[in-house]
Amino acid sequence: MAAQGKIDPMHQFTIEPIASLHIGSYNVSFTNSALWMTITLVLIFGFMALGMKRQLVPGRWQVAVEGLTGFVDDMVKVNIGPEGKKFVPYIFTLFTFILVSNFLGLLPLAIIPGLHPFTTTSQFSLTGVLAVMSFSIVLIVGFWRHGLGFFKLFVPHGTPLPMIPLIFPIEFISFWVRPFSLGLRLFVAMIAGHILMEVFGSFIVNGLNGGALGWGVGILSFLFVIFVVALELLMCAIQAYVFALLTTLYLSDAIHLH
Amino acid sequence: MPQISQLSEVFSSQLFWLALVFGLIFFGIGRGMLPKIRSTVDARDHQVSDDLEKAKAARTGAEETEARWRVRMDEARVEAAHIAHEAKSESGRETEARIKAAVDEIDSRVEAARQRIRDAAAAARAELEAVAADAAQQMVEQLTGIKVESQDAAKAVEAELQVMTTIER
Numbered sequence: 001m002a003a004q005g006k007i008d009p010m011h012q013f014t015i016e017p018i019a020s021l022h023i024g025s026y027n028v029s030f031t032n033s034a035l036w037m038t039i040t041l042v043l044i045f046g047f048m049a050l051g052m053k054r055q056l057v058p059g060r061w062q063v064a065v066e067g068l069t070g071f072v073d074d075m076v077k078v079n080i081g082p083e084g085k086k087f088v089p090y091i092f093t094l095f096t097f098i099l100v101s102n103f104l105g106l107l108p109l110a111i112i113p114g115l116h117p118f119t120t121t122s123q124f125s126l127t128g129v130l131a132v133m134s135f136s137i138v139l140i141v142g143f144w145r146h147g148l149g150f151f152k153l154f155v156p157h158g159t160p161l162p163m164i165p166l167i168f169p170i171e172f173i174s175f176w177v178r179p180f181s182l183g184l185r186l187f188v189a190m191i192a193g194h195i196l197m198e199v200f201g202s203f204i205v206n207g208l209n210g211g212a213l214g215w216g217v218g219i220l221s222f223l224f225v226i227f228v229v230a231l232e233l234l235m236c237a238i239q240a241y242v243f244a245l246l247t248t249l250y251l252s253d254a255i256h257l258h
Numbered sequence: 259m260p261q262i263s264q265l266s267e268v269f270s271s272q273l274f275w276l277a278l279v280f281g282l283i284f285f286g287i288g289r290g291m292l293p294k295i296r297s298t299v300d301a302r303d304h305q306v307s308d309d310l311e312k313a314k315a316a317r318t319g320a321e322e323t324e325a326r327w328r329v330r331m332d333e334a335r336v337e338a339a340h341i342a343h344e345a346k347s348e349s350g351r352e353t354e355a356r357i358k359a360a361v362d363e364i365d366s367r368v369e370a371a372r373q374r375i376r377d378a379a380a381a382a383r384a385e386l387e388a389v390a391a392d393a394a395q396q397m398v399e400q401l402t403g404i405k406v407e408s409q410d411a412a413k414a415v416e417a418e419l420q421v422m423t424t425i426e427r
Contacts, residue, residue: 014260015268026270033268034275041279048291054298056305069295088296089288097283124261125272130280191261 007202009195013122033126036118040100068096072244079248083255087248090137094130095244102190102236106229121239122190124183131183134247138178142254153257182246189239193232200225383419390415 017029051058051065058066072092076084098121105119120126142150154171155164200221207218391412398406 010259015264015272017271021271023274026274027267028271028274030275031268031271033272034279037275037279041282044283044287048287048295052291052294054294056302058302066295066299069292070299073296089284089292092292093280093284093288096287097280122261123272125265125269126276129273129276187261 009198032118033120036104036120043100044096076248080252087251091244091248095240098243099240106232119190121186122194124187127187128183131179135179138250138254186239186243189235193235196228387415
């Protein structure tokens with residue numbers, strides 16, 4: 001921490017309890033992570049509620065809300081088809097939750113002393129749960145619709161018979177890797193971006209304390225941080241999109257079996 | 259890395275709050291508000307396509323009406339030309355008839371006048387003949403002493419006059 005004279009780039013990921021809370025033997029304390037999740041919920045609800053006038057000729061806000069829902073609708077329609085309609089609420093929830101959480105983590109709240117944003121999606125305890133949830137839905141939908149025929153997913157169409165013993169394990173492993181890649185991708189993208197920003201931020205601070213050469217380094221770091229923040233803003237949207245998109249693709253696999 | 263060092267400590271809390279928040283978004287917004295927004299969009303799309311359909315139908319109707327109107331106009335124009343032609347030829351015939359009637363009348367009057375002239379001429383000639391016969395009878399009687407029958411005198415005069423008229427002609 002800065003108090004000890006050095007800046008710890010990992011400190012921003014620490015979860016600190018705000019109000020202690022227990023259910024049975026489980027610790028469900030209201031933490032800063034829970035606080036930012038709640039803020040996410042409030043923001044999404046507010047955004048949607050302001051677009052709920054349901055006018056025939058929409059206002060600006062309603063157009064924005066309908067744009068978001070239309071975007072998710074289209075993504076599901078394109079990737080899954082008409083059967084995907086019942087998954088729209090889930091994909092919408094995933095997309096908006098991740099998107100808003102990502103953006104909240106980038107808010108420059110640290111300017112105000114005592115406040116700092118917390119990126120809930122930089123916790124793999126959270127992204128992992130989201131990934132497992134998506135993957136479980138894929139498994140449930142797959143076995144529900146096709147029963148044991150779902151295993152045909154691991155044998156792509158037109159595979160020559162002698163190749164099946166080889167293809168099957170490969171497909172099987174790649175299938176089981178999906179939840180890990182899904183959860184880790186978001187987690188890694190978020191944590192890496194935030195560490196990068198923190199590290200270059202500390203370069204600026206340390207550089208400005210370190211004479212003429214330090215000033216040079218500080219200014220360079222400042223320019224670089226601007227670039228990184230712009231990239232991170234893009235990354236926030238892309239990661240949310242990728243998570244939702246991959247979930248629809250996996251669902252499409254489960255429904256159509258290739 | 260706090261994510262790993264804190265994992266066992268905070269996982270239950272993370273899971274609980276994620277489940278709560280995610281569940282609220284899913285049921286409250288995803289299943290509660292989203293379908294309403296979608297139905298609004300669908301209703302608007304329907305309305306727009308309906309209106310377009312209606313406009314298209316109205317346009318087709320207008321085009322049909324115009325086509326019918328044009329056909330009727332063409333017919334009316336043809337009929338008008340026909341009537342005009344008819345009227346022209348009718349009036350022509352009438353004029354012709356009137357001219358012909360006038361010409362006939364004029365001819366008949368001319369003929370009547372000629373007749374009167376001929377009658378007058380014939381009467382004059384008859385008188386002349388009578389006077390000439392009388393004169394010839396007396397001249398012959400005085401010159402020769404022969405008494406000529408008045409009928410013979412009249413015949414001779416007539417023959418003479420006939421010759422004269424022939425010569426005159």
